[in-house]
Amino acid sequence: MKVEVLGSGCKKCVATAERITEVGQALNAEVTVEKVTDAEKIMRYQVMSTPGVAIDGKLVHSGSVPSREDIEGWLKGAA
Amino acid sequence: MFEIFTRLADWLAYGVLGLQASSRFGAAVHFFIEDTTKIFALLVVMIYLIALARASLDLERTRNFLQGRHRLAGYFLGSGFGAVTPFCSCSSIPLFLGFTSAGIPVGITMAFLLTSPVINEVAVVMLWGLLGWKFTVAYVAVGVGVGVLGGLLLDAMRAERWLQPFAAKAYEAATVADGGVEVSVRKPLTPRERHRFAVDELKEIVGRIWKWVFIGVALGAGLHGFVPEGWFAANLGAGQWWTVPAAVVAGLPLYSNATGVIPVLESLLGKGLPLGTTLAFCLSTVAASFPEFVLLKQVMQWRLLAALFVILLVNFMLVGWIFNGIAPWLAIG
Incomplete structure (x- = not known):
């Protein structure tokens, strides 16, 4: 599955991407994490507060670093 | 209402540390203690209340x-x-x-x-x-x-x-x-969720700004004293x-x-x-x-x-x- 982290590259966005990668490894899930910094793409997802998270092109979260439980839920749901 | 912080600074700077109120260094230290204690006390209370609202x-x-x-x-x-x-x-x-x-x-x-x-x-x-x-x-x-x-x-x-x-x-x-x-x-939101949000905000904001408070007050104290x-x-x-x-x-x-x-x-x-x-x-x-x-x-x-x-x-x-x-x-x- 493809996970996109939406954000301009601030500290929280980096933390979000790292946490998703970690949880993915712990679950042995096949996950590619990609950081999206392009303003136009972020606009298409209609995200106004970053970091946002989109999974396979669908927005699942925005506005904060997501909790581990949330990430586990997303990754398991698609595994 | 804020006098308690002045007294605290009096006690710490002139009492415990034994500095002279008339000296430049003493005035700067007093300013620093009074302002940092006052600011942090105010911030903790106010950020929490505002975040709740x-x-x-x-x-x-x-x-x-x-x-x-x-x-x-x-x-x-x-x-x-x-x-x-x-x-x-x-x-x-x-x-x-x-x-x-x-x-x-x-x-x-x-x-x-x-x-x-x-x-x-x-x-x-x-x-x-x-x-x-x-x-x-x-x-x-x-x-x-x-x-x-x-x-x-x-x-x-x-x-x-x-x-x-x-x-x-x-x-x-x-x-x-x-x-x-x-x-x-x-x-x-439930009251519990509000409380959680406010505590998170408080941690987040204080974690982000505490350095600035010290730097700002130290500069201010330097100006004040010297x-x-x-x-x-x-x-x-x-x-x-x-x-x-x-x-x-x-x-x-x-x-x-x-x-x-x-x-x-x-x-x-x-x-x-x-x-x-x-x-x-x-x-x-x-x-x-x-x-x-x-x-x-x-x-x-x-x-x-x-x-x-x-x-x-x-x-x-x-x-x-x-x-x-x-x-x-x-x-x-």
Whole structure:
């Protein structure tokens, strides 16, 4: 599955991407994490507060670093 | 109400550390202890209470509220929401695009973005504690004024012409389609969720600003202890007109947030720097930052950025001159 982290590259966005990668490894899930910094793409997802998270092109979260439980839920749901 | 912090500083600086109240170092240490204890105590209480109250306010709601407002009211509302909506400057660009693609005029969006760094709960709490309510009211009025005036001017020059093409297209599409953004409404929060939000906010904000408080207060304490009383009054006079542009230029390369600059203001005012000149310096440090401008380049063409920059500089100077003019009637500063 493809996970996109939406954000301009601030500290929280980096933390979000790292946490998703970690949880993915712990679950042995096949996950590619990609950081999206392009303003136009972020606009298409209609995200106004970053970091946002989109999974396979669908927005699942925005506005904060997501909790581990949330990430586990997303990754398991698609595994 | 705040006397307890003065007494605490008396006891620590002159009692425990045995410093002389008349010495420069003693005065600086006293200032440092009094201000840091007061600021942190105030911040913890106030951030928590304010976060409780605004837990359910988010950018989506703000945008819905601003959509389709009458222009003039829109500038004040945009600026007002910029002051109260929790917002991190790293979200400036998504916010700008989110508002723009909902058909909100550039001027109203910029009123939000210009006021946002100037007024926040931390700034207001610190001003109130250190400089009193009159100065706080003046400061808030200035912050809103800069946002409203900036927004008005940008729309008057039809700033949307100079957005980056993709942003301009999104704005046009929204104004034609009467703002077609679908917005999900969240469930109301339970008291428990509110409390959780407030505690998270408190941790997040204090974790982010504590360094600034120490740096700001240390600078302020240095000025307080080592610059002679009335030095500014003697050297920069009773606010000659040129002190205002000089203060703005001096503040530009300094990039600080409101938290770091307020203890410095306290000292500057105490040493007789005129009120308007002090405010102009503060705005220039807090509201105009190069990192922010670089970010905005993603959605604005150079012409618009340059226009925005000039508008800000002129606004800061107007604030300085106006407040130097009316300071005698306000009996502050």
